[in-house]
Amino acid sequence: MRNYYKTPLTLLLILLSCVYLPGCKSNHPAQKSIEKDTVPVSDQEIVDAYTYLYGRYLVIQQENHDINTERVGYNKIKYNPLGSAQFVNPNLDVANLESWIAVDSTHAVILNIPKIENRYYTVELLDGWGEVITNINERNYPKTPYGKFALCIKGTNPPIPSDAVKIELPSAKIKMLARVELKDTPAIAKKLQKQFTLTVPDSIRIDSPVNIPEFTSQKPIGGAIFDKVEEVLSSYPDKMPKAKDLQATAEKVAIYNSSGPNEKRRVDSIVVARAIPAFLAGAKGFGTQKGGWSVSYVAGNFGDDMMARDIINYGGLWANAIQEAIYFVGLTDSGKEPLSGDNVYEICFSKDSLPGTMVNAFWSVTLYSVPDYRVVKNSIKRYNINNLSGLKSNDDESVSIWLASKMPKDIPQTNWLPTPKGKGFALTFRMYVSKDPVLQGKWFPAAIHKVK
Known part of the structure; x- marks a missing residue:
């Protein structure tokens, strides 16, 4: 309603x-x-x-596509296949599930979350403007990080189970996205993914x-x-x-x-x-910019920055709050030239600023086509590099990520991320549960240098 x-x-x-x-x-x-x-x-x-x-x-637009084109329905969970890239700006490091959840003034929907330990997860609830309502996880709900959560409209009191945590929503509809880290045991992540369920009462009134x-x-x-x-x-x-x-x-x-x-x-x-x-x-570049990267520190909770909300909804709808995940977007090299598959680029992290030292969970960098933000097909089927990629260090203990349509000579294949020949592309660098230097803007991904 x-x-x-x-x-x-x-x-x-x-x-x-x-x-x-x-x-x-x-x-x-x-x-x-x-x-x-x-x-x-x-x-x-x-x-x-x-x-x-x-x-x-x-x-x-996304709601219409999901409901009227994809026919996913309300109050039904879509368990996205592991490694699926059939949507905009996909995250390939996690098991994803999503749902459009709809309630009314007399009915609540119960979200059931399994017990998850020693693995990053979060259940992100968002409103109709792309703003984060809350994240359900052990950081925000330390006493009840799993179990039953009753979703209801703020100010209403529908019947809910006595053992459910009540979460008030700003209106009758929300978007729910949950992410479970794959780590090096994707089969376990997939099993946990399917244990997220909804208990839905009959006769909920849902507007189109x-x-x-x-x-x-x-x-x-x-x-x-x-x-x-x-x-x-x-x-x-x-x-x-x-x-x-x-x-x-x-x-x-x-x-x-x-x-x-x-x-x-x-x-x-x-x-x-x-x-x-x-x-x-x-x-093409908003928020704080450095070395070819752009970042908004208001993602998920935009304040009065309507342009940032537009841009993030456009390029990566359902972005989370930075305390959960911060997104650095690369559209140009350090010389402010658009990224192109005709060039070779190096992103070199010094031994004192490795991304793995700046997160409490994990990190990844994914390459997308522009302007549609889809993964780019390549011969080795590699679309991202992350903390589990086994990157090889340079002689000085720095670590380089190489971007090129053809693997450059004398570099480890593990450190190569293929680019589309003759086409532009974009990068998204995700940092999960970042440490203070990242959140405070004191740490940035290494510059995207074009190699001559």
């Missing part, structure tokens, strides 16, 4: 532009009809409103995903993003501190956009000329 709400400014705008028509049907309780008067908006307001809405549209226009990474949504602003905003509450102000701007632009064909053309032209290019430029 959706949590419908409106900002005070929204109500004022609607009241100023509505007339009462007895017998006229409307979606609003007071049976109002909105008269499309022109409300002047600035170019920057259009850009800001687009940027704000885009993050939510990316989540809605919001119907939105189709768009892609290559062709982002344009001015049509303003056609269903009220429905989109009412479909999920937003924890962003400035959400009310941003929503008021989006609603103001929506009223202007619907006031006439000239206004609609102007909005679309500004979206195409300014908003989309600004987003794509930001996606």
Whole structure:
């Protein structure tokens, strides 16, 4: 059941532009009809409103794909095959499972988590904007790291088992992703993966995903993003501190956009000329940058950084909070040139800054195609390098990772990550349960140097 709400400014705008028509049907309780008067908006307001809405549209797009195209259903767990790469930005170091979980005001869903010891795991719950609600694991729930967890809407009291831990959700739907480290015993990880289950009561009321226009990474949504602003905003509450102000701007632009064909053309032209290019430029390198790597320290809990939320939802939807996993994205070399499979690169870690010394769990670096962020097929079927890859040290005890379409001479094959010949690519460097130097920005992956 959706949590419908409106900002005070929204109500004022609607009241100023509505007339009462007895017998006229409307979606609003007071049976109002909105008269499309022109409300002047600035170019920057259009850009800001687009940027704000885009993050939510990316989540809605994924929900529609999962529910209407893949037909995964709500309250059903999808146990992804080990090593599966059939989705965007896959993580190949863990056993993954995922679910769209839906509850209502009188029903809770029980999430059953198995006992897991001496192996990294987490159950990440996310809201409809891609923000992390909580992570269930031994770090955040030391007294109850496993067992029954009752998921229910905040402020409701549906019947739940006496031995279940109650977790309140911001609205009726969430995304659940769980990860279990493979380590060197993937069969055990797979067995544990299948022990995550849901207990689902009958008769839960579930709303369908919001119907939105189709768009892609290559062709982002344009001015049509303003056609269903009220429905989109009412479909999920937003924890962003400035959400009310941003929503008021989006609603103001929506009223202007619907006031006439000239206004609609102007909005679309500004979206195409300014908003989309600004987003794509930001996606090429955002947050803190060093040596070809970019990182956002607000992933999962974005504060008021709507551009960071857009970019992360675009390139790696369902990113976790940095305390669990921090993601360094490599799109360029240390000279700020885009990464290309026509070049050879070296990432050399000094003996005093090896990634394994900077995590309490594990690390990995994975190579993806751009702009769709899929793994790149290669002759040795190697898509990532991690703490279990058996990397060979250099003579000075440093460790190098080599990136090239063909294995460079005189290097260990274990240290080679194949790249796509003649094509661009991207890297994601994941650090799990990082130590303070990583979280505080004092440690970065070694620079991506192009070898001449």
